[in-house]
Amino acid sequence: MSKIGLPRGLLYYEFAPLWTTFFEALGAEVVVSPKTNKKILDDGTRYCVDDACIPVKVFHGHVLNLKNKVDTLFIPRIMGIHQKEYICPKFCGLPEMIKYSINDLPKMINTKIDYTKKDQSKRTMNQIASYITTNKKTIQKAYQMANQSYTEYKKNQKELLISNNHNIMIMGHPYIIYDDFLNMSIKKKLKKAGLYPVTYDIFDESILNKYALGYHGKIFWLFFRKMIGACLYLIDHKLVDGVIYLSSFGCGIDSVVAETVERNIRRNSQIPFMLITIDEHSGEAGFNTRLEAFIDMLKWRNKDENYLSPYGDYVYSR
Amino acid sequence: MKITFPHMGTTYIPVKMMLDELEVEVVLPPKSNKKTLELGTKYSPEGICVPFKIITGNIIEGIEQGADTVFMLTGCGPCRFGIFHALQNEIIRDMGYEVEFITADRFSNYQGLKEFVDQLKEASSSNHYIKILKTIRKGLKLLNEVDVLHDLGNKIRPKEINKGEVDYLFSHYENEIRKSYGYIEMMEITKSYQEKIKNVSINKSRDCLKVGIVGEIYTIIENYINFNIERKLGNMGVEVIRTTSATEFVREQLDFIPFIRSEKKKIYQAASLYLDIPIGGHAINTIGNIIRGVHNEYDGFVHLLPFTCMPEIVALSILPTIEKEQNVPIMSLVLDEMTGEAGYMTRLEAFVDLIQRRRELKNEGKSFSWY
Numbered sequence A: 001m002s003k004i005g006l007p008r009g010l011l012y013y014e015f016a017p018l019w020t021t022f023f024e025a026l027g028a029e030v031v032v033s034p035k036t037n038k039k040i041l042d043d044g045t046r047y048c049v050d051d052a053c054i055p056v057k058v059f060h061g062h063v064l065n066l067k068n069k070v071d072t073l074f075i076p077r078i079m080g081i082h083q084k085e086y087i088c089p090k091f092c093g094l095p096e097m098i099k100y101s102i103n104d105l106p107k108m109i110n111t112k113i114d115y116t117k118k119d120q121s122k123r124t125m126n127q128i129a130s131y132i133t134t135n136k137k138t139i140q141k142a143y144q145m146a147n148q149s150y151t152e153y154k155k156n157q158k159e160l161l162i163s164n165n166h167n168i169m170i171m172g173h174p175y176i177i178y179d180d181f182l183n184m185s186i187k188k189k190l191k192k193a194g195l196y197p198v199t200y201d202i203f204d205e206s207i208l209n210k211y212a213l214g215y216h217g218k219i220f221w222l223f224f225r226k227m228i229g230a231c232l233y234l235i236d237h238k239l240v241d242g243v244i245y246l247s248s249f250g251c252g253i254d255s256v257v258a259e260t261v262e263r264n265i266r267r268n269s270q271i272p273f274m275l276i277t278i279d280e281h282s283g284e285a286g287f288n289t290r291l292e293a294f295i296d297m298l299k300w301r302n303k304d305e306n307y308l309s310p311y312g313d314y315v316y317s318r
Numbered sequence B: 001m002k003i004t005f006p007h008m009g010t011t012y013i014p015v016k017m018m019l020d021e022l023e024v025e026v027v028l029p030p031k032s033n034k035k036t037l038e039l040g041t042k043y044s045p046e047g048i049c050v051p052f053k054i055i056t057g058n059i060i061e062g063i064e065q066g067a068d069t070v071f072m073l074t075g076c077g078p079c080r081f082g083i084f085h086a087l088q089n090e091i092i093r094d095m096g097y098e099v100e101f102i103t104a105d106r107f108s109n110y111q112g113l114k115e116f117v118d119q120l121k122e123a124s125s126s127n128h129y130i131k132i133l134k135t136i137r138k139g140l141k142l143l144n145e146v147d148v149l150h151d152l153g154n155k156i157r158p159k160e161i162n163k164g165e166v167d168y169l170f171s172h173y174e175n176e177i178r179k180s181y182g183y184i185e186m187m188e189i190t191k192s193y194q195e196k197i198k199n200v201s202i203n204k205s206r207d208c209l210k211v212g213i214v215g216e217i218y219t220i221i222e223n224y225i226n227f228n229i230e231r232k233l234g235n236m237g238v239e240v241i242r243t244t245s246a247t248e249f250v251r252e253q254l255d256f257i258p259f260i261r262s263e264k265k266k267i268y269q270a271a272s273l274y275l276d277i278p279i280g281g282h283a284i285n286t287i288g289n290i291i292r293g294v295h296n297e298y299d300g301f302v303h304l305l306p307f308t309c310m311p312e313i314v315a316l317s318i319l320p321t322i323e324k325e326q327n328v329p330i331m332s333l334v335l336d337e338m339t340g341e342a343g344y345m346t347r348l349e350a351f352v353d354l355i356q357r358r359r360e361l362k363n364e365g366k367s368f369s370w371y
């Protein structure tokens, strides 16, 4: 039985149930690297090009963790998973980044996942499956099971929306907001303070799409669409008491998206906003200080009738 | 309507000419300089690539000089370039300016091209389609001649006998161009300077080192951000080959039209040994052009990229392997608003020394492994 390694990084956080179910149903053993830890980050940083963003470095670390434990690594080349929409050039070149940075790798499955022109999921899954089996029936069944578990996973994310009035929206790439090492367990910290962290995954795609359409520029990035959609929706409905954007230092997408989200929120709403940039040197102490200050401000603001801007550069009342 | 547009090297020449021909009033911002960058940096998100910052600076300077409309190119697929204008629009709006943005979407098919023409028509309502199309053709022609002039300069500069002559001619050329108007005049000036450059007296027997410039297109073409690398290398006696140009960029966009040819296929073919699929931006061109240059016996390559440039970071991770396997020196220079000229020069000089030594050893018949 072949052992397939799934590095716990980047879009693993979006597709874990899909990929795991698929490979298992095909009869492979799936090995997922452990949750990100200091060693994984350090190893990744050592092997990856200096100028890359932290999530890509962490991904390298996960590959290093797995490389001697499995006989195949699943590192697809993800061009885009929706029509006319890309994710990031680094996803397209991920197989090369890994291949030319790490020696003595096991076999890799680098199937191209490209739905930017049309939905090719069936064909793509067939291609991936061919590394393990040629049995059409097994593949067909695995495909169905995988889709089902993914749909379920997405549905469960929606149910997380609890209507209370202490929601804090955490924005950023899934591999930051769901990687508790990178986000320094922000959710736990918020909960401890009596706040309720949510992510844009609680919203229906259709809502995100509808609101993203209201944006004036052409959108051809997946995360831009999701986050600007969520942002405009929040402005409209005021569902949260605050927005925290966790961005990765050196991320080309975040530099645009965070700025756009911030400008829109500040211009059109009174929702407090905070941007925290994460890199491999950011210490937890500094992070905590900023988070606590933000939480204090929210609490104080909720008590008081006079609303104060989190930045202190202008004061307005309601 | 008074229209302004950002700079990228000498591309302002054909763009201004086209707008002149369509009788649109142009506000040409000053060439990118220290103040442009400072201004752009001040109003841009911190983590964005430096092309965005300079372009934002250009736009602000254009508006400060009275422009009420901004013309921006978009496109470029998965990378940030395509979204520049949307964020710049927000930045300008938050600064309190009320200006219109006209964008030319990536014209890689007939539909895109038509939209572009429609935009131009909107900008100059009295113009007919035919006239606009003719003007676009003129634009392409002039763009090409400007690039020819540029490359001539790179060829002649390292061999000139009176140091500085080529640079002197170029500064006069741009002065004259800035004062000129319309196709006929600009074309005449450009052609006459091609002749002048050709007539610069040179040391024919001089055997120059050859260095290819590869990397992200804006940093290659905009010589303010790359500290005039072509001149610097040229004046050190190095023949510089700019592996891409605005002409080639436009051709790559337009090569779905039968009579327009680009080098794209050949470049991709050459790159395929290391990267067999375009991943956005110019990463594949970087790889392909290095391989092509190796075949043409270039002595080395300078790889230019803005800090945080996503596609070029992918290229960056492939380059060490290419250096080793192709046995050729490649130096990557990461550029941003903090890059200091002194450190940059030191690295450039050290690089030229290195390839010079390599060349000498090679001429003596000894091999010199880069690794």
Ligand code: SF4
Pocket (backbone or CB within 6 Å): A053, A054, A055, A056, A087, A088, A089, A090, A091, A173, A248, A250, A251, A252, A253, A254, B310
């Ligand atoms: S989207 Fe940003 S964080 Fe993600 S891989 Fe690309 S540059 Fe890195």
Ligand code: SF4
Pocket (backbone or CB within 6 Å): A252, B049, B050, B051, B079, B080, B081, B216, B218, B281, B282, B306, B308, B309, B310, B311, B312
């Ligand atoms: S290719 Fe690089 S420099 Fe150009 S927009 Fe993308 S990130 Fe910026």
